[in-house]
Amino acid sequence: DIVLTQSPGTLSLSPGGRATLSCRASQSLTSTHLAWYQQQPGQPPRLLIYGISTRATGVPDRFSGGGSGTDFTLTVSRLEPEDFAVYYCQQYGTSPWTFGQGTKVDIK
Amino acid sequence: QLVQSGPEVKKPGESVKISCKGSGYSFSSYWIGWVRQMPGKGLELMGIMYPHTSETRYNPSFQGQVTISADKSISTAFLQWSSLKASDTAMYYCAGMGLLGAIDAFDVWGQGTVVSVSS
Numbered sequence: 001d002i003v004l005t006q007s008p009g010t011l012s013l014s015p016g017g018r019a020t021l022s023c024r025a026s027q028s029l030t031s032t033h034l035a036w037y038q039q040q041p042g043q044p045p046r047l048l049i050y051g052i053s054t055r056a057t058g059v060p061d062r063f064s065g066g067g068s069g070t071d072f073t074l075t076v077s078r079l080e081p082e083d084f085a086v087y088y089c090q091q092y093g094t095s096p097w098t099f100g101q102g103t104k105v106d107i108k
Numbered sequence: 109q110l111v112q113s114g115p116e117v118k119k120p121g122e123s124v125k126i127s128c129k130g131s132g133y134s135f136s137s138y139w140i141g142w143v144r145q146m147p148g149k150g151l152e153l154m155g156i157m158y159p160h161t162s163e164t165r166y167n168p169s170f171q172g173q174v175t176i177s178a179d180k181s182i183s184t185a186f187l188q189w190s191s192l193k194a195s196d197t198a199m200y201y202c203a204g205m206g207l208l209g210a211i212d213a214f215d216v217w218g219q220g221t222v223v224s225v226s227s
Contacts (some may be wrong), residue, residue, distance in 0.1 A: 033213075035210075035214075037151075037214075039151075044218065050213035056208070056213070088150065096167040
């Protein structure tokens with residue numbers, strides 16, 4: 001199985017700050033099937049990014065994704081209050097599809 | 109959208125079947141997945157199904173533990189257990205792939221169904 005390791009576990013930042021989240025795969029992804037999801041407390045996950053760098057419908061352009069091979073990043077350029085949440089990466093190119101363990105972005 | 113059935117409270121050894129009803133799109137034409145989230149933990153994909161052909165792919169960790177099915181006539185997917193364990197206590201989400209154009213990613217999610225198993 002492809003293991004996705006997210007870092008850091010928790011990121012403490014101020015509103016207006018820049019968040020850079022990392023997702024490292026245990027083996028190189030053979031496709032561009034890498035997604036990022038945001039989950040607020042008590043809510044289902046919300047797709048932010050798919051295909052490594054494509055924003056999902058309705059996602060603000062302060063969210064961007066990038067990377068290749070085994071190293072991927074999600075960047076939030078200017079944190080808004082509603083961006084403080086848990087973020088998960090997911091690979092869906094190699095079965096079984098897997099999620100990372102999550103990065104919590106909280107208010108400093 | 110995807111609308112899931114209500115919370116379930118069960119005893120170990122009991123069976124349960126939870127549902128996920130799709131509306132506003134061609135239910136048979138899109139893969140649906142089931143995702144487990146144990147209390148305070150992360151997301152785990154259990155398996156996916158293509159309702160049009162009933163093709164089902166299970167994550168090996170869940171193979172034999174649950175059954176994923178669908179009834180196209182009522183645009184509903186199901187996740188069922190024949191003998192629950194306390195460790196099945198979790199929130200379960202259904203999610204649709206590509207309903208809003210995100211190729212092969214889960215871009216529409218149900219609201220979740222809590223399954224609580226305790227003696």
